[in-house]
Amino acid sequence: MxxxxxxxxxxxxxxxxxxxxxxxxxxxxxxxxxxGQSNGSRYIQIQREISSTSQGSSDIAAYFTKMRSLWDELNCSYVGPECTCGALPKFIQDQQLFQFLSGLNESFSTVKSNTLMMTPLSSLSKVYSLLQNDESGMRPNWISGDFTAFSASSSSPRPHTNFNQHHNTKYNQYSASSSNSKPY
Incomplete structure (x- = not known):
């Protein structure tokens, strides 16, 4: 059967x-x-295709999907020895990050350079998420060091304060009003 x-x-x-x-x-x-044998010439062909692939007029999602499919195909045609030390997966992840960043359009140069300066390197998934936000115009302010984007706002504007400053102010107002009252 x-x-x-x-x-x-x-x-x-x-x-x-x-x-x-x-x-x-x-x-x-x-x-x-x-x-079932890996094909060395196909492996080299896929490597070349990865190296020559760039974002061009594609959006981030389409470019990432194209790269991901090439990496999957490359993985299936791998012709090298088996890794027993455990270092290969991290090496491959870093290589994929470099390959992905190298094909991005120049409009993402800030995200590229910030990513490459990080130690340790960010994961490909995190970089993809940052690029998605950047592309859609919702660039997170924390990339440039402006953490005010994380403060909550209400319908009436108020100066940005952190949690402790806000609660210390409320506590000080309470303490001042309670010290003016008559003791029991």
């Missing part, structure tokens, strides 16, 4: 070439030996 499923999933020419194999295990092993 498994052999029939595998055979029916293949093109006619390939299916004919494996018909004589006795078991599904033998069929799978033969197919894996012929087609």
């Amino acid at each position: 498994v052999k029939a499923w595998i055979t029916n999933s293949l093109s006619r020419d390939i299916a004919i070439s494996i018909m004589c194999l006795p078991t599904a295990k033998d069929v799978w092993k033969d197919i894996n030996e012929r087609f």
Whole structure:
């Protein structure tokens, strides 16, 4: 039954070439030996495509999606040795961040330079989120060091104060009014 499923999933020419194999295990092993090998030339081609891909007229979401699909394809065609030390995933994440940033339009140069100055580097997801906000005109003020964007505002404008300043003022007003009252 498994052999029939595998055979029916293949093109006619390939299916004919494996018909004589006795078991599904033998069929799978033969197919894996012929087609399961990573293709070094395809790997290089994808690397070149990643290097030449730029945002151009695409929005951030479309550019990111294109890069993500290329990275996924590159990962599937990886031809190098297996990493046992655990350092490769972080290295790959950093490389993807660099590749993504290098293809961005110049209008995002501030976000690019701020990201590259961070130690440790920000994750690709965080940078993508920042760029989405920047693109939509809702650039977070904390990127430039202006933290007033996080203060709450009411319908009537008031000077920006932090939480402690506001509550200390309220406490001081209460203390002053209670010291003027008569003791019990």
